[in-house]
Amino acid sequence: MAKSALLGSSLAKKYWMALTGLFLSIFLVVHLAGNLVLLGGQAMAEDFNAYAEFMTTFPLIKIASYLLYASILFHAIDGILLTIQNRKARPVKYHYENPSANSGWASRNMAFLGTVMLLFIVGHMATFWWRMKFGEMPIDAVGQKDLYTVVATYFTTASTAWLHVLLYVVAMIAIGFHLWHGFQSAFQTMGVNHPKYTPVIKKVGYVFSVVIPALFAVIPIYMFITQ
Amino acid sequence: MNLTLKVWRQNGPDDKGHMEIYPVKDINPDMSFLEMMDVLNEELISEGKDPIAFDHDCREGICGMCSMFINGEPHGPERRTTTCQLHMRSFKDGDTIVVEPWRSAAFPVIKDLAVDRAAFDRIQQAGGYVSVNTSGNTIDANAIPVPKQNADKAFNAATCIGCGACVAACKNSSAMLFVSAKVSQYALLPQGKVEAKERVRKMVNQMDLEGFGNCTNTGACEAECPVGISLENIARMNREYLSASLSSAE
Incomplete structure (x- = not known):
């Protein structure tokens, strides 16, 4: 074999894309579960801060979080490599194409949607993750780092709070479209295609891609409206 | 029918190529797309011009030779149709039809609308075969029981005519539908199982x-x-390749 079959080949790149993508989907659920505490408002601020503290200090979660950072990087770099190869495979473009006749919009724009998400993740981590880990944080009544106040300020009282909410919602829409295609695509790539199970996987994927980003988006919108 | 054709003209692999406009008149709606191209070429020849090169062979929809990217889709707008089986009644009088070759780095243009699909032959040669004894003691194929379901799936995969529409349609010029059909037609049958692991790795490579x-x-x-x-x-190809790669000693 010219290339290592499980590292360099076209299919290997796809397997890694699928596996890291599914892992990141699981992460979204965990992240969302914590974020939903924010809907409890100031009354549950200390609970949210305790959760944030736990997520940044508990050793097992720390290991998982390093796996997560690696997955995000790997998924992004692998995606860029695949996209470069795909572009090279058609050096002369068609003059006229009718792609909507044979494929869905999300499936053709995974790289664009991924880029939007990557930019969002960089901004998102700079705003919250970096500050929580390395920055100056306010302290709540029981002496925990007060992430609740940081989030609430960002989405409600900051002068550009409306813009923060808007960008967040846009990013969630991008994640929704990315998942709309990506969820079921990951199973197909791993070879799971079955007349009985594939329709179920597709439906689960569509529900997942709408419900998860929508719940994420509801939180800053709710905070902004009820400030 | 009167139509306007926008056709890709490219005078050889190294030519840059360009779109050229041709009006075609009095086309019978029951003509196939290729017959319409024949009419246009007759006119071009009578005017002393270079006719448009395009691939065709059986004109019965079974050989996979005819290509052409018509109005943004390989083999035109109809489903389950090759260009030779596409009829002009699928278009309207006065339509402008854009005709281009398959576009892929792996399918270089030979001239105009004809491309070199030898890459498919080389993939096939890399592993798309079964090694059987043909030296006089050939075993009757029916001697090995095959589940009907598998036989049907293998047959469906084997109906691939290697036309390259999958590559032309794919935004990434991917050949995976072609390769997976060739891998599947053998992987599903006992005769193909012997070389299955080696085959999928060689063909994907x-x-x-x-x-x-x-x-x-x-x-x-x-x-x-x-x-x-x-x-x-x-x-199926993804499964075959994954298990072949995981279990190989290399």
Whole structure:
């Protein structure tokens, strides 16, 4: 074999894309579960801060979080490599194409949607993750780092709070479209295609891609409206 | 019918190529697309001009030779149809029809609308065969029981005519539907099991070497395939390749 079959080949790149993508989907659920505490408002601020503290200090979660950072990087770099190869495979473009006749919009724009998400993740981590880990944080009544106040300020009282909410919602829409295609695509790539199970996987994927980003988006919108 | 054709003209592999406009008049709606091209070429020849080069052979929809990217889709707007079986009644009088060659780094243009699809032959040669004894003591194929379900799936995969519409339709110029059909037709049958692991690795490796793109699971290939090869085959190839790679000693 010219290339290592499980590292360099076209299919290997796809397997890694699928596996890291599914892992990141699981992460979204965990992240969302914590974020939903924010809907409890100031009354549950200390609970949210305790959760944030736990997520940044508990050793097992720390290991998982390093796996997560690696997955995000790997998924992004692998995606860029695949996209470069795909572009090279058609050096002369068609003059006229009718792609909507044979494929869905999300499936053709995974790289664009991924880029939007990557930019969002960089901004998102700079705003919250970096500050929580390395920055100056306010302290709540029981002496925990007060992430609740940081989030609430960002989405409600900051002068550009409306813009923060808007960008967040846009990013969630991008994640929704990315998942709309990506969820079921990951199973197909791993070879799971079955007349009985594939329709179920597709439906689960569509529900997942709408419900998860929508719940994420509801939180800053709710905070902004009820400030 | 009177139509306006916008056709890709390219005078050889190294020519840059350009779109050229041709009006065609008095076309019978029951003509096939290729017959309409024949009429245009007759006119071009009588005017002393260079006729448009395009691939064709059986004109019965079974050989896979005719190509052409018509109005943004391989083999035109109809489903499960090759260009020779596409009839002019699928278009309206006064339509402008854009005709281009398959566009892929692995399918270089020979001239105008004709492309070199030898990359498919090389993938096939890399592993798309079964080694059987042909020296006089050939075993009756029916001697080995094959489940009907598997025989049907293998047969469906084997209906791939290697036309390259999957590559032309794919935004990534990926050949995975073709390769997966060829892998599947053998992987599903006992006669093909012997070399299954080696086959999938060799064929995928050759596919990568030819410069085809990667699969994004858009499903464009399946939608445009004139014989309806299913995405199920790509999943099967992915399974075969994964298990072959994990279990290999290399």
